[in-house]
Amino acid sequence: xxxxxxxxxxxxxxxxxxxxxxxxxxxxxxxxxxxxxxxxxxxxxxxxxxxxxxxxxxxxxxxxxxxxxxxxxxxxxxxxxxxxxxxxxxxxxxxxxxxxxxxxxxxxxxxxxxxxxxxxxxxxxxxxxxxxxxxxxxxxxxxxxxxxxxxxxxxxxxxxxxxxxxxxxxxxxxxxxxxxxxxxxxxxxxxxxxxxxxxxxxxxxxxxxxxxxxxxxxxxxxxxxxxxxxxxxxxxxxxxxxxxxxxxxxxxxxxxxxxxxxxxxxxxxxxxxxxxxxxxxxxxxxxxxxxxxxxxxxxxxxxxxxxxxxxxxxxxxxx
Numbered sequence: 001x002x003x004x005x006x007x008x009x010x011x012x013x014x015x016x017x018x019x020x021x022x023x024x025x026x027x028x029x030x031x032x033x034x035x036x037x038x039x040x041x042x043x044x045x046x047x048x049x050x051x052x053x054x055x056x057x058x059x060x061x062x063x064x065x066x067x068x069x070x071x072x073x074x075x076x077x078x079x080x081x082x083x084x085x086x087x088x089x090x091x092x093x094x095x096x097x098x099x100x101x102x103x104x105x106x107x108x109x110x111x112x113x114x115x116x117x118x119x120x121x122x123x124x125x126x127x128x129x130x131x132x133x134x135x136x137x138x139x140x141x142x143x144x145x146x147x148x149x150x151x152x153x154x155x156x157x158x159x160x161x162x163x164x165x166x167x168x169x170x171x172x173x174x175x176x177x178x179x180x181x182x183x184x185x186x187x188x189x190x191x192x193x194x195x196x197x198x199x200x201x202x203x204x205x206x207x208x209x210x211x212x213x214x215x216x217x218x219x220x221x222x223x224x225x226x227x228x229x230x231x232x233x234x235x236x237x238x239x240x241x242x243x244x245x246x247x248x249x250x251x252x253x254x255x256x257x258x259x260x261x262x263x264x265x266x267x268x269x270x271x272x273x274x275x276x277x278x279x280x281x282x283x284x285x286x287x288x289x290x291x292x293x294x295x296x297x298x299x300x301x302x303x304x305x306x307x308x309x310x311x312x313x314x315x316x317x318x319x
Contacts, residue, residue: 004099020214021191025093025176029085030187030301034312037304038085039297040092047297050088051304053312054081071258087113090292102214127167127308132159137239145293150232158191164258165282172285185210186290186298189282194302201296211245211283216280230256232283246252 001036021030027040037051057073058065064073093105136156140146146155171177192208227246230253236242290298 010173020217021187021298022078022085023180024082024085024089026183026297027085027089027092028183028190028298029081030298032305032309033076035305035308036081036085036310037301038088039301039304040089040291041297042092043107046050047300048092049300049304051083051308054306066135068252068255071255071262075258083113083117090273092171094160097105098171099273102190106315125247127163129243132163133242133246135159135241139182149235153228153231156231157224160228161221161224164220168285175291178288181286182290183294183298185287186294188212188215188287189295190298190302200299200302202292202299205295205299206290206292210287212281213280215279215283215286217286219257219261221279221282222261223253226257227253252273 021028024038024040027038029036029038031037031054034053034055035051036054037049039047039049041047054077057077058070061073062188064070087108087110087270094107135151135157136146138157139155140152146152154196172181186205188210189205189208191212193205196204196208198204227249231242231246232246234249236245244283
């Protein structure tokens with residue numbers, strides 16, 4: 001569960017678009033503008049679903065309509081929904097195992113998920129803020145060339161990116177996580193299928209690639225590059241000041257990165273689109289070619305979200 005929560009920002013699509021989604025344990029969550037549906041395949045082959053209406057955060061809280069802030073609101077809501085979808089998928093697996101063993105049904109509670117999330121946030125700060133900073137300080141003491149503000153923060157940023165890439169590669173070696181990456185690929189293929197205007201079915205979906213410009217993998221890399229540039233111009237003479245500034249500025253950097261990804265996604269031929277290119281390459285790790293059965297689950301989730309959107313009378317427009 002800890003590994004899955006750590007991957008939430010990598011697996012989800014955080015932009016307010018017509019459709020988007022996220023891979024979970026043996027399933028996929030899909031979102032329409034005002035609807036949410038997660039579909040999970042149980043060990044016996046059946047597909048179970050959970051769906052509910054979800055208002056756009058910018059409609060519920062108008063302050064999140066403004067640039068930078070809208071990224072924080074959208075991504076915050078996406079993380080919350082991703083956590084719910086992950087909880088549903090984990091409970092589906094647990095209850096299926098308990099039923100097979102004849103045991104009393106016990107599910108993962110909300111407080112257990114929030115506890116896992118709190119630990120994951122602390123781990124994120126430790127791994128991507130404290131560790132790179134400490135390593136950069138150690139290297140700069142041994143090599144005075146890196147003492148300068150620009151050189152030090154460049155080194156810190158490259159270490160952070162290296163840790164991120166290594167962490168992803170390490171997780172990708174796990175059989176369970178590889179399954180999640182296959183469902184991640186299924187989600188992307190089905191979204192591409194829908195955006196193409198062709199009938200959404202397994203045969204059509206399998207003709208598309210698994211890497212998508214609005215993926216969280218691209219977003220995480222953009223955040224790391226933008227943070228490196230921002231830290232280069234923020235004076236922080238001590239280790240404590242550097243660490244505190246990295247934590248405090250994270251929401252601002254996240255909002256700026258969201259705006260850049262949004263801009264690049266709408267201008268695929270522009271130079272700005274180069275920002276997303278490394279993320280597309282990295283999705284060769286975080287997405288894998290899905291089976292037809294996995295694509296079917298992603299389509300089920302999409303159909304569920306779109307059916308609920310239709311029942312609500314939602315206007316299907318791209319944000």
